[in-house]
Amino acid sequence: MALAQVLAAIDKNLDRSLERLFALMRIESVSTDPAFAKNCRAAAEWLAKELATLGLDAGVRDTKGHPMVVAHGKAVAPAPHVLFYGHYDVQPADPLPLWQTPAFEPQLREVGGRKVIVGRGSADDKGQLMTFVEAVRAFVEAEGKLPLPVTILLEGEEETGSPSLAPFLEANKNELKADVALVCDTDMWNDTMPAITTMLRGLMLEEVIIKAADRDLHSGLFGGAAINPIRVLGRIIASVHDDDGRIAVPGFYDGADELDPEIKAQWTALDFSESKFLGEIGLSKPAGEKGRHVLEQIWSRPTCDVNGIIGGYTGTGSKTVIPAQASAKFSFRLVGKQNPEAIRASFRDFVRKQLPPDCEAEFLAHGGSPALQLPLTSPYLKKAREALAAEWGTPAVLKGSGGSIPIVGNFKRDLGMDSLLIGFGVDDDRIHSPNEKYNLTSFHKGARSWARILDALRS
Amino acid sequence: MALAQVLAAIDKNLDRSLERLFALMRIESVSTDPAFAKNCRAAAEWLAKELATLGLDAGVRDTKGHPMVVAHGKAVAPAPHVLFYGHYDVQPADPLPLWQTPAFEPQLREVGGRKVIVGRGSADDKGQLMTFVEAVRAFVEAEGKLPLPVTILLEGEEETGSPSLAPFLEANKNELKADVALVCDTDMWNDTMPAITTMLRGLMLEEVIIKAADRDLHSGLFGGAAINPIRVLGRIIASVHDDDGRIAVPGFYDGADELDPEIKAQWTALDFSESKFLGEIGLSKPAGEKGRHVLEQIWSRPTCDVNGIIGGYTGTGSKTVIPAQASAKFSFRLVGKQNPEAIRASFRDFVRKQLPPDCEAEFLAHGGSPALQLPLTSPYLKKAREALAAEWGTPAVLKGSGGSIPIVGNFKRDLGMDSLLIGFGVDDDRIHSPNEKYNLTSFHKGARSWARILDALRS
Numbered sequence A, B: 001m002a003l004a005q006v007l008a009a010i011d012k013n014l015d016r017s018l019e020r021l022f023a024l025m026r027i028e029s030v031s032t033d034p035a036f037a038k039n040c041r042a043a044a045e046w047l048a049k050e051l052a053t054l055g056l057d058a059g060v061r062d063t064k065g066h067p068m069v070v071a072h073g074k075a076v077a078p079a080p081h082v083l084f085y086g087h088y089d090v091q092p093a094d095p096l097p098l099w100q101t102p103a104f105e106p107q108l109r110e111v112g113g114r115k116v117i118v119g120r121g122s123a124d125d126k127g128q129l130m131t132f133v134e135a136v137r138a139f140v141e142a143e144g145k146l147p148l149p150v151t152i153l154l155e156g157e158e159e160t161g162s163p164s165l166a167p168f169l170e171a172n173k174n175e176l177k178a179d180v181a182l183v184c185d186t187d188m189w190n191d192t193m194p195a196i197t198t199m200l201r202g203l204m205l206e207e208v209i210i211k212a213a214d215r216d217l218h219s220g221l222f223g224g225a226a227i228n229p230i231r232v233l234g235r236i237i238a239s240v241h242d243d244d245g246r247i248a249v250p251g252f253y254d255g256a257d258e259l260d261p262e263i264k265a266q267w268t269a270l271d272f273s274e275s276k277f278l279g280e281i282g283l284s285k286p287a288g289e290k291g292r293h294v295l296e297q298i299w300s301r302p303t304c305d306v307n308g309i310i311g312g313y314t315g316t317g318s319k320t321v322i323p324a325q326a327s328a329k330f331s332f333r334l335v336g337k338q339n340p341e342a343i344r345a346s347f348r349d350f351v352r353k354q355l356p357p358d359c360e361a362e363f364l365a366h367g368g369s370p371a372l373q374l375p376l377t378s379p380y381l382k383k384a385r386e387a388l389a390a391e392w393g394t395p396a397v398l399k400g401s402g403g404s405i406p407i408v409g410n411f412k413r414d415l416g417m418d419s420l421l422i423g424f425g426v427d428d429d430r431i432h433s434p435n436e437k438y439n440l441t442s443f444h445k446g447a448r449s450w451a452r453i454l455d456a457l458r459s
Helices: A002-012 A014-025 A034-052 A126-143 A165-171 A229-240 A261-269 A274-279 A294-299 A340-353 A379-392 A406-415 A440-458 B002-012 B014-025 B034-052 B126-143 B165-171 B229-240 B261-269 B274-279 B294-299 B340-353 B379-392 B406-415 B440-458
Strands: A057-061 A068-073 A082-087 A107-111 A114-118 A150-155 A180-183 A195-200 A202-211 A303-312 A325-334 A360-369 A397-401 A419-422 A437-439 B057-061 B068-073 B082-087 B107-111 B114-118 B150-155 B180-183 B195-200 B202-211 B303-312 B325-334 B360-369 B397-401 B419-422 B437-439
Touching (some): A002 A126, A014 A034, A014 A126, A034 A150, A082 A126, A082 A406, A126 A150, A165 A406, A180 A406, A180 A440, A195 A379, A202 A340, A229 A303, A229 B303, A261 A397, A294 A397, A325 A340, A340 A360, A379 A419, A379 A440, A406 A419, A419 A440, B002 B014, B002 B126, B002 B440, B014 B034, B014 B126, B014 B440, B034 B068, B034 B150, B082 B126, B082 B406, B114 B440, B126 B150, B165 B406, B180 B406, B180 B440, B202 B229, B202 B340, B229 B303, B229 B325, B261 B294, B294 B397, B325 B340, B379 B419, B419 B440
Parallel strands (some): A082 A150, A082 A180, B180 B419, B195 B397
Antiparallel strands (some): A068 A150, A114 A437, A195 A419, A303 A325, B068 B150, B107 B114, B114 B437, B303 B325
16 A cells, blocks of 8 residues: 555645745746856756755766756665656746746646646646656655665756767766666646657658759750759659658668557547648648558658758849759658668668769768667556556557657667656647646646656566 | 952951951950949940941940940942941959950960960950951942941940840830841851851749748658658659650640751751760760750750759758748740740649649749741841851851840840841850950951851842
């Protein structure tokens, strides 16, 4: 009955938990603006002090930018060691006039029948990180000890691209290494259905420059005889996808496994409106691989997009030029075991084979990283799913993320750890925007969820 | 034997002709630089005075820019009325250090076994326009009168796009209208083979903007579901040409007649090196319609080129964006009776038919003009060919010009006149560059050529 007591402690202490969160939210820890550097440090110090009250060995650690908070707590009984990650920095509050209540004066309000915590950082990420801290506090209160070995790492530069994070992990590898990372910076499926993000697409970035004549040519004097690199590039772009939206680069799908049938069934059954999803950006039809569900298209299928193209005259009006070169930036989203560098090599061959006489291609590699996927067989995932289902009364959606979440790559590459990405944000939290909010349910049941997860992990 | 006397007068006066040309070349009539405005006016006044010595009613006429020179001369006997066009302005002499002799100190030098007139404007266009003036002078000297009614129009803004020319023609339509225009601003086939430019390709300019989502999208979050307008544009560009280099826009070839077999035979027999022509710009293979001679490709076949393209992120590095739009500037070179506006409409349909769901195309018309072609049956052309053949001992090449020569369109549209484009420049004249030269043969036999042409036209 230990867990029941922990959950009861969370319920009983909700008001005081909110007071603590509000205290943290009042600190204007805007990381991008040097004028708020002191506030960032103040937030780090507030957190270190807070974590010390839980019996953790907590400290503020300097970096070249804003400091890290690192806290360690040993458990009495042996259990998996978890590393929890969150970030205490927030986006700027601008534009201020659009806030209905001041950005850094957090409030509990009732909006549309829901109680919500309003203020900058409520959802991204102070409210989320405090769900974990409050769960740990409840264990300490109910049981007098930590449920398992915990390291907490809180950074203050997430909103500015985490420049200090990788060097910090590298420099403190042995100290920070744990069995599994817990990251609380993602969303639920909706207000009532929890989610774990288990698939992150990888990325391969490649720029192609097609060169033809040794100078720009007059299209009257040479048009019809001289090869036009924009035309060559257009044909290459057109050839990347076949008519079914599949990518024609040889070997591209090697390692891009089909989705597990269980997950596929879950996604298909979700309350997901394709027309709403696309309608919000002014579109109506999914444009990817034919016969695939939109969620599959964006979460578990690899893609190719051209992110930019330029060549010739691009000012106002016209200029009758055949340019000497034209270039395009390609990005490939990768899944499963697709190998970024093998695909880069194959894509280069694919481009070279299409070059007509007198054209050459120059390539610029702009980086690449493989997809990250938490296996369905992971015991940590299994326990987290059970814990979330128990708390929310419905199975957690195992989501994908089309974009990258760099911290997960860092943890995998640098510390050899898988990450459980579990967060309680919802779509309408307005993160980065005025009137950011976090559902009180997310905060309260979020803390209860972590309590259940930690309890499951230690057993 | 009247013509023989005229030619003898040209031969006899060659030294004095050169002195006159040198006097004109010493005037630094650089049109693009306001600091030389006085010099431009001085050149106009020098020419008006020169033409007056031939008995022409000559004057300097103001425009918003540099002045025009207009001279009229009535003939005693009835004959076709010709309008001669040339320009007295020149390109700047920069970079000065590269000149072996000062740009505005004309000299007769022997270079590589040829006597050449060296100096800015020698070939473009002072030397050329003076071939006509010297021919007229020879008639006056040998016969005491003009061979036929002559109007001479010399402008001072050709090197800056002739901004005053169209308004001047419009305002003086009745005064300037003649039976045929003679333009001396083009090249021979080579040092010894004369040419008449009888085909000028037309042009249709159209910009296409493909729009998809209502904002730029994150290619991770939406890639695979959202349509990418660069991909759509790439497919459109790829579809414009078929694998044989023909343009696939329906109806595009309507009015694009095959070349007259006589001309085709002439071109095929010419001493033309495809590899030299392309080699000079770093290419080796003609990239246009398969099975066509390069001269056909650039002179008498219609084309499509993309002159510019832009979309998405074009800075350094990468950005994972699916842009909301992408655009390309297309230009179509036209021949024969191809109708620019009919092709514009067909191209727009062609683009619209390829738009996938959620994409729309916006079009910007950047102008158009039909091709200009002097019919082989033109009596003026016939006489000019005979005259040139007699002077040079070899038939004149009937050339095309891939680019436009705006004055010819103005004469056709505004004054209803065909133009005979006959010039004596050669490839290595270095017009617009340091050490511009004009072959003495071009100058001397050019004047003799005009004498023969005028004699033929009056008969």
